[in-house]
Amino acid sequence: MSVSKQDQDYLKKLTVLYVEDEKDSREQLTEFLRRPVGTLITATNGIEGLEAFIKHQPHIVLTDILMPGMDGLTMAKKIKEINPMVPVVVITAFEQTDYLMRAINIGISKYVTKPVNSYMLFENLLECAHLLRAEEQLSLQHQHEIQRLEMKHNETMSILSNGIANDFNNLLQAILESMPLIRLSADDMGRHYIDMIEQYTNEANVLAERLNTLGNDTVTRMKSGQLIPLIKRIIEKGIKDSAVTCSFDCQGKLPNIKFADYMLQQAFESLVENSMESMPSGGTLHLEARMTAVSEHDALLLTPGNYLHLSLSDTGAGISPADLPKIFDPYFTTKGKDTQKGKGLSLAICHTIIIKHGGFINAESVVGKGTTFHIWLPGPK
Secondary structure, X not given: OOOOHHHHHHHOOOEEEEEOOOHHHHHHHHHHHHOOOOEEEEEOOHHHHHHHHHHHOOOEEEEEOOOOOOOHHHHHHHHHHHOOOOOEEEEEOOOOHHHHHHHHHHOOOEEEEOXXXXXXXXXXXXXXXXXXXXXXXXXXXXXXXXXHHHHHHHHHHHXXXXXXXXXXXXXXXXXXXXXXXXXXXXXXXXXXXXXXHHHHHHHHHHHHXXXXXXXXXXXXXOEEEOOHHHHHHHHHHHOOOOOEEEEEEEOOOOOOEEXXXXXXXXXXXXXXXXXXXXXXOOEEEEEEEEEEEEOXXXXXXXXXXXEEEEEEEEOOOOOOOXXXXXXXXXXXXXXXXXXXXXXXXXXXXXXXXXXXXXXXXEEEEEOOOEEEEEEEEEOOO
């Protein structure tokens, strides 16, 4: 049978669980199945099979029906409750109607009878692989569409932020330039209020600079160098005098990349601050750094190539699934509103800085266990 190179490569990425209680049958098919698939896991009954599925999360399940402890269809039903999308192929010597009806009701993908024809089994395996790849492509297209919409939204926000920041700066400058003249004719109480006005005006100026960062389309003062030492210093400074500990897992000597240190410093200070706020009673902040290849098949709006992949993980409170998609939106915060100016801009600015470097950032989180920020930055050409 002729199999395309694309099919061969895809099968080698898959993990398959094979459950069979008869030793001779299991050994015979195990030898056959090991060749086309990436990883083959075997089990001798439904109980073992279910445990193996939970532990390894295979892409495809092949199972006999009649087995001691737990039959194959009962196991398949429990597997489908965990992951309804996983293809399950039933292998059995029985062709009775009640088994077929149970299999259909459970959602079994394929049905192969004993003695097993290896050609037919492989055909079924390949059809399951095609189904998985089609679902994967649909998911990838969906992710790309979401990311394109986010990019369009961010472009609109950048234009708006830049215009507001420029107008805001002009107004603030006029106020600050008037203060010395007003101070000359003011009494002590007047000078006190002038000091307060200057203080709030300077705070507003910092806010305007943040808005300008969101709106500015260019990154200046780029240099080639090692980024990890800068991030380590930021983390160590951020956890100083706290109950938080840090750890690092950086893959050997990483290559130099081009970046604007003053901008990435601001971005990683925001990430560290966000993690620290989620761990008021202490915890761990962990940094991993690896070079990785990004292809057009990855669910990332990045040009294919080599990237520095950074993962910053904390053991804090985590972010709810409802809030997670909104954390990079300007002025979104889960901490409530108070008098602190610019709250809710830090992660939005961090996102903008990473994007302007030609990179990408996203986050994953589990409530009660912590959050991991993933950052990709272009590697050397």
